[in-house]
Amino acid sequence: MTHTHVAAYPLSPPVRDRPQVAHPPAPGLQLLRFAAVMAMLLAAAAFLQSSFLTVSxxxxxxxxxxxxxxxxxxxxxxxxxxxxxxxxxxxxxxxxxxxxxxxxxxxxxxxxxxxxxxxxRVPYAALPYRDGHLLLDQTGVALAVVHGTPPVPVVVADGPALRWVRIGDRIPSASLLDAMRVLAALPEGEVTRGLRLRVDRAGSVMLTTVDDVTVLLGAPPGLIGRIVSLPQVLSAIRRQGLGVRYVDLRFAGSVILKQGAPPSRGGVRH
Missing domain, CATH: 3.10.20.310 (membrane protein fhac)
Incomplete structure (x- = not known):
């Protein structure tokens, strides 16, 4: 018997299994698509400009x-x-x-x-001005002129007198900004209507509380530390009913209490 050997060759895949080759769209179809997109964009722009979109x-x-x-x-x-x-x-x-x-x-x-x-803006302090007070926000912007007792603490900053102030302007006074910073550092319970605070040209701070206790806080060095001790000192004075009207905290580690009126420069004048 004779055996015949037939060489095996790989068969071509069926037509349906062959990878599809993408053909670019015809130039005419591309142009049509571009025209359609542009028409939609122009229509949207026209709609936005139309009277249909109004403030309702x-x-x-x-x-x-x-x-x-x-x-x-x-x-x-x-x-x-x-x-x-x-x-x-x-x-x-x-x-x-x-x-x-x-x-x-x-x-x-x-x-x-x-x-x-x-x-x-929120009224934060009042500055004596002519026959009334200027209400100021915390940044020193003049909000309004009020007469009578202002609803916020009064601050006095030694320096040139304010001849004219335009409502809405920020007061150009470095001493006033110092006073506002001190006011912000005070115990929240003391910052209220009736409080008076004064900063002199050297930056020395003095305040008079609502119940008419004058406190000398002194110069800027160490001021924050003295302010921290203020609530405890005032609380003790009020609790014991000592009738103290003058407190000197200017000297580190000491508290000087006096009854009656403070020295001639002890009050806040305005």
Missing amino acids: DIMITGTSRVSTDDILARSGLRVGQRLVTVDAARVVEHLTQHPWVAAARLDVSPAGRVIIRIQE
Whole structure:
């Protein structure tokens, strides 16, 4: 018997198993797709510019001292105006020109609601000025002139007299800023209406409490440490009813108590 050997060769894969070769779309199809995308973009831009997107509602938050009517008038916004005309940066610039407005922000929704968020300045101290007092925020910005007893502590900073102050401006006084920093370091329970604090040209600090106890705190070196001891000293004086009207804390490690009026420079004059 004769055996015949047949060489084996790999068979070509079926047509359906062959990898598909991607063919680039015809130039005409590419142009058609590009035209469709551009048409959609132009339509979207036209819609944004149309009268369909308008300010539907204006809400103002964060105000307690400034009227919402004043805020709305300063913003220049109105219901019905096109959203595309709302310039948030310009609105914020106008609003922060108000003396009582520390910061402002606009939130604008695609539905047309505009929220104006206001952060107001808070009266922190009062500075004697002419026949009244200037209300100041913690950074020394003049907020208003009040007459009678101010609702916040009174600070006096020795130096040139204030001839003229524009409401909304920051008082240009280094001594005043020193006084504000001292006020911020005082025990929270003492910082209230009726407190009087004075800083002289050398930076020496003196205060008179609501119950008319005058305290000499002295010069800046070591001042914070003396302020820390203040609550304990005042608490002991009040608890024991000693009738002390004058406390000297200027000297490290000692507390000098005196009854009656302090020396001639002991009171805070304004």
